[in-house]
Amino acid sequence: MTGSADLSHVFRRAVPSVDRATLRFVRNYSERVVVRRGLLQPSPVSDDVGVMVSVQSGGGTGYAATPDLSETGLREAFRRAQGWAERTADCHLLREQSIPPCTVRGEYRTPVVTPWSEVSLGDKVTLLRELCEKLDVDSRIVDSIARLWHAHIETRLLTTDGGDVEQHRSVMIPQLSATAHGNGVTQTRTFGSEGYGRQGGYEVLDQVGFVAAAPNVAAQALELLDAPNCPSGVRDLLLDPDQMLLQIHESIGHPLELDRILGDERNYAGTTFVTQDMFGNYQYGSSLLNVTFDPTRPEQLASYGFDDEGLPARKVAIIENGILQRPLGGQVSQSRTGMEGVANARASSWNRPPIDRMANLNLEPGDSSFEEMVASVERGIYLETNCSWSIDDSRNKFQFGCERGQLIEDGRLTTVVRNPNYRGVSRTFWRNLKAVGNPSTYRVMGSPYCGKGEPNQLVFVGHASPACLFGDVDVFGANQ
Amino acid sequence: MSLGPINEASVADAWNAGVGSSPKGGILMRDLFHDLADQISDLLEGNEAFTLSYGGEDSDFLRFNHGEVRQAGAVRQGYAYLDLMDGARHAGGQMTLSGDSSVDGARAKALVKQLRERRRFVPEDPYLLFAESDETRARVAGDTVPESKEALARIREAGRGQDLVGVYASGVIERGFASSFGQRDWHQVSSFHLDWSFYHRADKAVKCDYAGIAWDQDEFQSKVDWSKQQLEVLLQPSQKISPGRYRTYLSPAALQELLRLVGGSGFSERARRLKQTSLLRMVDEGMELHSSVNLSENVADGLAPGFQESGFSRPDQVSLVQGGALQDSLVSPRSSKEYGIPTNGASSFETPQALDLGAGSLRDREILASIDRGIYVNNLFYLNYSDRPACRATGMTRFATFWVEDGRIQAPLDVMRFDDTIYRILGENLVGLTQERELRIEAGTYQGRSVSSVRLPGALVDEFTLTL
Structure with missing residues (x-):
């Protein structure tokens, strides 16, 4: 086992004489247990450990990442980071920025009731086999998967300004999937498309209803085989929280990242239709839209006490009553713009530098019950579980697909339909938000796969939301 | 692209070429990986066998925005994946390699112990198939990647007066395989990849890339010139078309x-x-x-x-x-x-x-x-x-x-x-x-x-x- 306990001594001995330096240690221990069609698949453990050091010197900034935690290894990393700081002193974008030093000291730890290690591998395999049996209930089920993914992520941030932040986060991501095939049709139904990942221990499985979900996943995969194709046309759209997470992520989260607004992502993840002058006045959505940045919710997937540059986490309003308030930008982006932001400088691991990310971005509950929203719709559709996502580089024109649709006709849920898709434009879509579900429709969800950055980085993000109703959306199905 | 053919090269030739951009890069890492395989072989008990795969790199990354450097740094990383088998029962795990033989040997020893414990709970895998070759092969290419500081100067020159945004990555990439049956494979490429855009305004930009194992300034310049020509067209008012x-x-x-x-x-x-x-x-x-x-x-x-x-x-x-x-x-x-x-x-x-x-x-x-x-x-x-x-x-x-x-x-x-x-x-x-x-x-x-x-x-x- 390699931990961060001895790092501060080695850091002090290895750090060169420069304006400012940091060391960020990451150890990510993970296990996956996968049962497919009743058979245990290769289920690897992984122990990833290393450090990134950064150096500011003479206006330049450089970093170096190494898996060698010895004093010699850190000295070599500092030498390389210092080399890049010196070589970029005359051409670094931030050479004239005054970025406040990190002097924070603190700790954060995910509350865990039942640690992953307290349940034997044998018991986990038994559980997943039982769930696979519940998925594999018909000869038309051609594939079934039950999976658990656990990670324990330990980080330590040390700075030459006295900062010292240690964090331990435990994550559980359960997954179920059933694929049915018959009469030339293939349909896959999942347990929220990996959207039920949370921080915590084994108790997360009970919190999200993992075991109870399996029969319904299989039944709905079979149901979709015989369902008609989703009809095309403009209609009201009621989105389940397991699709809202994607809708929030792509058309609110990414457009509001301050590094995108500043142009850093234009060559890869893209730019944004949002500009700095919109904050404080732009009508992003209807008055029912309230969005918060909240890394402090203990059970949510992307919670933490501090971001990866040491900024303390707190809950902040991003959109209030439909008006855009604040961008998603960490300390560096805040210094570049003079704008107030949030604690969201995050790195995927020890081998990538922090950039602006979403963490938990949540849509606050309203006051409509699910039944009231359905009853209010004359011609609409209720969509569950994302299976396809695409949006333009300015985060405007999107097209999303879902696993399952159910028509709403004259205030009632009626026919189940397959292959539902919808498309729209972010600028106008949120302004057609007609109703926001109350807390009884609210679910805490997230995704382990948010990609961004050059070099590329994947991070966990959280999106909690109620069910939401939108007016006049272009909905369509598959080719026949 | 200036990517030339990958040449079969003997390990001795690669040593002589000095492949690798740091003391731990390239062929030295190959020797550490093979040494690790030997250490794991010594840990085997009874009828145990193993396969060991490796992926690593020693890279420089330069990120640009508005023609200036947004982030600059170096990443050295190496991961080994061990599959420990006993008949048709097996368990696998990945570990980070530090580059220090004694540290990595100790990590491998701990991983072997952990995988043996996990294997107790694992049924026989009817679809397990692994290579049982004892061949040794090495394929090494590219020792002409420019120093990153030199590449930085060329990119800055190319982007002078332009709103350049993108990323330059360079250095050695390694892949390896070893097994208890004696197989030893090594694959190593030193390469670079510049992926950039010249922006006019908003989402109006020209994207281009230049990658290979040897930098040809004329070819790079021709790509830069092409990008600038296309950018000229983007200066015109855009046209809207209907679906x-x-x-x-x-x-x-x-x-x-x-x-x-x-x-x-x-x-x-x-x-x-x-x-x-x-x-x-x-x-x-x-x-x-x-x-x-x-x-x-x-x-x-x-x-x-x-x-x-x-x-x-x-x-x-x-x-x-x-x-x-x-x-x-x-x-x-x-x-x-x-x-x-x-x-x-x-x-x-x-x-x-x-x-x-x-x-x-x-x-x-x-x-x-x-x-x-x-x-x-x-x-x-x-x-x-x-x-x-x-x-x-x-x-x-x-x-x-x-x-x-x-x-x-x-x-x-x-x-x-x-x-x-x-x-x-x-x-x-x-x-x-x-x-x-x-x-x-x-x-x-x-x-x-x-x-x-x-x-x-x-x-x-x-x-x-x-x-x-």
């Missing part, structure tokens, strides 16, 4: 995005058996693409290693589509055992590593005339399926996309969403493929720098469907 069907040219970079999507499941044997391949209609209904479409996995001409993570060799060529008709699939060792067919060295994901789309008869210089009236697309973005079994995909045009009329570029276009099937784009509506092809190295760096590549032409398509 509809248009005659469209997809550049090699745009077509690469489409093939990347299809390659995610399209050629996988497992996906075919489980009815999840996006080419299901070719498998089940005998549908075909245009007769000029010839696709293969062409490891011989790519950057990917000639072995996969379980130690099996990859053949030089696997024919995937011939004359528009579906041919072989990519078969991993696990699928081989499960379905009773030979493996062709595919990775466990059964995705192409060196996809090759054969050339057609259209000439690059005649493309605008061939379009006559329609759209010239340099890049596509954010593709996904809108109907996977029908291989219907949606995505966006991005960067320099132009309206063409009377065989001449008239104006830049605002971004448009497409939604169309592969059977129309590379089937009934394919007018032709270009004679000229590009070797495009995968720019993705999520787990690390990639050794995947694709060689392909551009495509002229009738009635390409735009929806938004």
